[in-house]
Ligand SMILES: NC(=O)N[C@@H](CC(=O)O)C(=O)O
C-alpha cells in the first residue's frame with residue numbers, strides 16, 4: 001500500500017487541510033492525519049487544486065517531433081500543473097481514424113506523465129469535405145469524445161450539421177476553430193484595424209470569428225447537439241455566446257491565457273512570437289473575454305499550446321507559423337489576470353481549468369476536485385511567488401514563448417497523477 005500525505009495546503013484557496021492519498025486515490029481530507037508509513041509533502045502556504053485539464057493542446061507527434069513529442073508535451077503539461085490534455089488532430093498523419101487515435105492514446109500512456117486523450121478530426125485529412133471515422137474513433141480504445149479540425153474551420157455548414165448530428169448519438173462534441181476564410185483567409189495574421197493598416201499586415205477582422213460562432217450555435221440548436229467554441233477572441237463572439245446560453249443552446253467556449261493577457265499592439269515590432277491564430281486582439285476584446293470568463297459565459301481556459309520549431313517561426317512576420325507555447329505558463333497567466341486582480345477566486349480557477357474542461361471532454365477520473373474517493377490528480381501552486389519567465393527554461397522542445405521576460409506572482413510547485421508525483425519543487429520528477 002502506498003501512502004502520500006500532503007500537509008497544510010489551502011484547498012482551492014480556502015481553509016488549509018492535510019490530504020492523505022492511499023494507492024492513488026484521496027482517502028482523507030482533514031487535520032493532523034496519520035503520518036505513519038507515508039511520504040510527506042509539506043504544502044504549507046500552497047494552494048491545492050484538482051489536476052488541470054487542457055482541452056486544446058498541440059503535441060505535434062506524429063509528424064513534427066522536432067517541435068514537440070507526446071512525451072515532451074506531456075512533461076510541459078505536468079510542469080504547468082496539468083494531469084490531462086486533449087491532443088489536437090492536426091498532426092501528420094491527421095488523427096482521422098480509430099487506428100491513428102489509438103496510436104496517440106498508446107503513446108500518451110507509454111509516456112505516463114499526463115493522461116493524453118486524442119481529439120479526432122471532423123473531416124478526413126482536415127480537408128473539410130468527408131467526415132472522418134467519427135463513430136469508430138468513439139468506440140475505439142481511445143474513446144474519442146471531442147472532434148475538431150482545429151487549425152482549420154469546418155467552413156461548410158452542411159458538413160458541420162452532419163458532424164453535429166453524428167456525435168450527438170454518443171454525447172460527443174465538435175470543437176470549432178471559428179474563422180470564416182472568405183472574410184479572413186489563410187494569410188490574415190493581424191487583427192484588422194488601425195495597426196494592421198499601419199504595419200501593412202493582412203487583416204483578420206473579428207467579425208470573421210463572430211459569424212461562424214453565430215452559425216454554429218444555430219446549428220447546435222437545430223440538431224440538438226453540442227458545439228464547443230475553441231479559442232474565443234472577440235467581444236462579438238462573447239455577445240453571441242451570451243445570447244445562445246440564454247436560449248438554452250448546448251454551447252461551451254474556451255479562452256486561451258494569451259487572449260486574456262496579450263494585446264494586438266505587441267505586433268508593432270513584427271516579432272513572429274506573437275503571431276497566433278486567432279490573432280491577438282485590442283484591449284476592448286480582451287476586457288470582454290475577462291468579463292465573460294468571470295461571469296461564466298466562457299466556460300473554460302484552454303492553452304492552445306502550439307509549439308513550432310525555430311525554422312518555422314524565425315521568418316518575416318507574414319511567412320512565420322501561427323501559434324505560441326502555453327502549457328507551462330497557463331496557471332500563472334490566469335492567476336495574474338483573474339485571481340490577483342480579484343475577479344475570480346482560486347476555486348473559480350479550479351472550475352475553469354479543471355472541473356469544467358473535464359466535463360466538456362467527458363473525461364472520467366479528472367476534474368473531480370479534492371474529494372474522498374477521487375483519483376489523486378492534483379497540483380500545488382505557490383500563490384505568492386515571484387517568477388520571471390525565461391524561454392530557455394522550458395521543457396517544451398520549442399521556444400516560441402510569448403511571456404519571455406514577463407514576471408508572474410504564482411508558480412506550480414508540484415503535480416500528482418493518481419498519487420504519483422510528476423513534478424516536485426517545480427521540477428520534473
Ligand atoms: N493557434 C495557432 O496559431 N496555431 C495552431 C492551430 C490552431 O489552433 O488554430 C497550430 O497548430 O499551430
Ligand SMILES: [Zn+2]
Pocket residue numbers: 150151152177230231277278
Ligand atoms: Zn485553432
Ligand SMILES: [Zn+2]
Pocket residue numbers: 056058088150151304306
Ligand atoms: Zn489549436
